[in-house]
Every structure is written in C-alpha cells, then in structure tokens.
Amino acid sequence: MEPAQLDRTPFADLDAMPPDMFAMLVAALEGMSRHPEIRRVRHTAWQALRPAPGQRLLDAGCGAGDVARALAAAVAPGGEVVALDYSAATLAAARERHDGGDIRYVTGDVSNLDLDDDTFDGVWCERVLQHVQDADVAIGELIRVTRPGGRVCLLDTDWGSLAFDGVDAGLAQTIVGHMHGRLTPRQLDMGRTLRRRLVGYGLHDIAATPVTCYFPEPASAAVVLPMVNPEVPQEAWMTPAGLRERWFDQVDRAGASGEFxxxxxxxxxAATV
Ligand SMILES: C[S@@+](CC[C@H](N)C(=O)[O-])C[C@H]1O[C@@H](n2cnc3c(N)ncnc32)[C@H](O)[C@@H]1O
Known part of the structure; x- marks a missing residue:
C-alpha cells in the first residue's frame, strides 16, 4: 500500500529498503524496545493510557509489534489489539514474532485509516508522527477512531533536544545538523508539539510528560541515536570525507575516559477524547 503523505526518511518508507538495511532497522526497533530508557518512556505512556482487560486498542505504526504484544496481554481476556503499520514488510516481521495474543495485523496509513469511527478504547502511537508529512491529519484520524471517553496516547521524539557532552561541541553540532533529515526524520521537534496539537483538537485530561533519556556510554546511546551507532552504513551518513571518522574518534575517546x-x-x- 502506498501511503498518501510520507516524507522519504528511512522509517517513512521501510518497504523501499534493501533487505539488509530493513533487517538492520527491525533489529534496531527491537534493540530500542529492550533499552532501559525506552522502557522508562513506555512505562510513562502505559500509566497514561491505562490499558485494561476487555479493551479494544490500536497500536498505530506498530513496527515489529513489541508494544502491540504487551498491550494484547493487558487487554486479555476479551480484548483485542489492532496492530497497524503502512509497511507490509514490517507487519510480516511483527507477525513472525506473534506470541498468541489477540492481535489483528493490518496494513494502513495512519493519515488515512480504513477503520470505523469511535471503535477503540485507546490508541498508542509511538515515534510515528515524526515521519508523516502532516501530523495533524494523522492525529485527527487517531481521534476519529477513538470512542468518546477513550484515550489517545502519543509518544514522539524531540530531536531538537539532543545534546552531547564530553565530545568537541562544535563537531557534535556539525554532526547533529548534518544528520537531521538524513538519519533522523524531517519533523525534528514533533515531541514538543504534541500537547499543542491535542489542545487544538479540544481533547481534555491532557497529560504531557517529557522523558529525558540519559546515555552515559556510547554503546547505550548507539541503540537509540543513529549518529552514535557505528553499524549505520557509511553511505547513509553522506557526510564530507573524514567527518564521520573524526566524530567516532571523539566518541570513542569520550567513552574510554568515561566522559561521554x-x-x-x-x-x-495522552488525552481523553
Ligand atoms: C520508528 S518506527 C516505530 C515503531 C514502533 N511504534 C516502535 O516504537 O517500536 C516508525 C514506524 O511507523 C511506521 N510508519 C511510518 N509512517 C507511517 C504511516 N503513514 N502510517 C502507518 N505507519 C507508518 C513505520 O513503518 C515504522 O514501523
């Protein structure tokens, strides 16, 4: 399925990836799921969504399905999770990992959902809106399919908040500036805009929590930050000659001295519809 409104950053167009790159991105999603800082973010979202037995929930942009599987366990018995992603290859990866919970896997575009109005008790949408061209359209769709009184829970990165210490500040700034729009999505500040967008839609009981993830070692940071991950192929960087090497030299030194x-x-x- 070809989604109507996508920027062409990696997570916006997973089906167009060469197989080795796709496998790397799915492994990256799974690595993130295991990372204690991402678990802390998800714990906050869990408290905000409050999944309960019998509920029908949507995981919009479900990726490899880690959250969908956890939500399915929480809504059992009697509940159901719809795990939706525009990428057929990603949904196939999620299906391969299915653990028996009540999950329906569907392809679809979060900006144009082929789902009925008012049919979900809650929606989880994690790190997806930063990849779509018009987040308000997508949020409108998520609200449309949620029943009155149901909860919409949005999780998104604020790439504008990314900061380093222990490395050359000018070089870090150059690298971050260069990576934005290449390894990171174009809508860098999506996270901080979410509250305003839900206010604009007239939702109530809005709970907005900034969770600052802390990475005191390069290896831990590399799981979440592509610009610290030496596994990201050279060609994806598109940096001027020598810049990547100078950067990793800095990162490695700072890691070795404990100053990174x-x-x-x-x-x-999250908010109530
Ligand atoms: C960074 S991944 C996050 C996946 C998952 N939510 C997680 O946190 O592990 C972004 C996901 O959004 C999906 N995606 C991107 N644009 C989409 C769209 N317009 N509609 C539905 N899914 C989309 C991608 O295929 C990818 O699986």
Whole structure:
C-alpha cells in the first residue's frame, strides 16, 4: 500500500529498503524496545493510557509489534489489539514474532485509516508522527477512531533536544545538523508539539510528560541515536570525507575516559477524547 503523505526518511518508507538495511532497522526497533530508557518512556505512556482487560486498542505504526504484544496481554481476556503499520514488510516481521495474543495485523496509513469511527478504547502511537508529512491529519484520524471517553496516547521524539557532552561541541553540532533529515526524520521537534496539537483538537485530561533519556556510554546511546551507532552504513551518513571518522574518534575517546554523555527528550502526551 502506498501511503498518501510520507516524507522519504528511512522509517517513512521501510518497504523501499534493501533487505539488509530493513533487517538492520527491525533489529534496531527491537534493540530500542529492550533499552532501559525506552522502557522508562513506555512505562510513562502505559500509566497514561491505562490499558485494561476487555479493551479494544490500536497500536498505530506498530513496527515489529513489541508494544502491540504487551498491550494484547493487558487487554486479555476479551480484548483485542489492532496492530497497524503502512509497511507490509514490517507487519510480516511483527507477525513472525506473534506470541498468541489477540492481535489483528493490518496494513494502513495512519493519515488515512480504513477503520470505523469511535471503535477503540485507546490508541498508542509511538515515534510515528515524526515521519508523516502532516501530523495533524494523522492525529485527527487517531481521534476519529477513538470512542468518546477513550484515550489517545502519543509518544514522539524531540530531536531538537539532543545534546552531547564530553565530545568537541562544535563537531557534535556539525554532526547533529548534518544528520537531521538524513538519519533522523524531517519533523525534528514533533515531541514538543504534541500537547499543542491535542489542545487544538479540544481533547481534555491532557497529560504531557517529557522523558529525558540519559546515555552515559556510547554503546547505550548507539541503540537509540543513529549518529552514535557505528553499524549505520557509511553511505547513509553522506557526510564530507573524514567527518564521520573524526566524530567516532571523539566518541570513542569520550567513552574510554568515561566522559561521554548524550541526552534526548521523548514526549509522552495522552488525552481523553
Ligand atoms: C520508528 S518506527 C516505530 C515503531 C514502533 N511504534 C516502535 O516504537 O517500536 C516508525 C514506524 O511507523 C511506521 N510508519 C511510518 N509512517 C507511517 C504511516 N503513514 N502510517 C502507518 N505507519 C507508518 C513505520 O513503518 C515504522 O514501523
């Protein structure tokens, strides 16, 4: 299925990836799911969504399905999770990992959902809106399919909050500036805009929590931050000659001396329809 409104950043067009790159991105999603800082973000979202037995929930942009499987366990018995992603290859990866919960896997575009109005008790949408061209259209769709009184829970990165210490500040700034729009999505500040967008839609009981993820070692940061991940292929960087090498030299030194630090805020914003 060809979604109507996508930017062409990696997660916006997973089906167009060469197989080795696709496998790397799915492995990256799974690595993130296991990372304690992402678990902390998800714990905050879990408290905000409050999944309960018998509910019907939507995981919009479900990726490899880790959250959908956890939600399915939480809504059992009697509940159901619809795990939706525009990428057929990603949904196939999610299906391969299915653990028996009540999950229906569907392809679809979050900006144009082929789902009925008012049919979900809650929606989880994690790190998807930063990849779509018009987040308000997508949020409108998520609200449309949620029943009155149901909860919409949005999680998104604020790439503008990314900061490093222990490395050359000018070089870090150059790298971050260069990576934005290449390894990171074009809508860099999506996380901080979520609250405003839900206010605009007239939702109530809005709970907005900025969760600042803290990475005191390069290996830990590399799981979430592509610009610290030496596994990201050289060709994806598109940096001027020598820049990548100078950067990793800095990162490795800072890691070895214990001085490396990176922080990134991910927002969790939930509201009642
Ligand atoms: C960064 S991944 C996050 C996946 C998952 N939510 C997680 O947190 O592990 C972004 C996901 O959004 C999906 N996606 C991107 N644009 C989409 C769209 N317009 N409609 C539905 N899914 C989309 C991608 O295929 C990918 O699986």
């Amino acid at each position: 630090l990176a922080v990134l805020t991910i927002w969790v914003v």
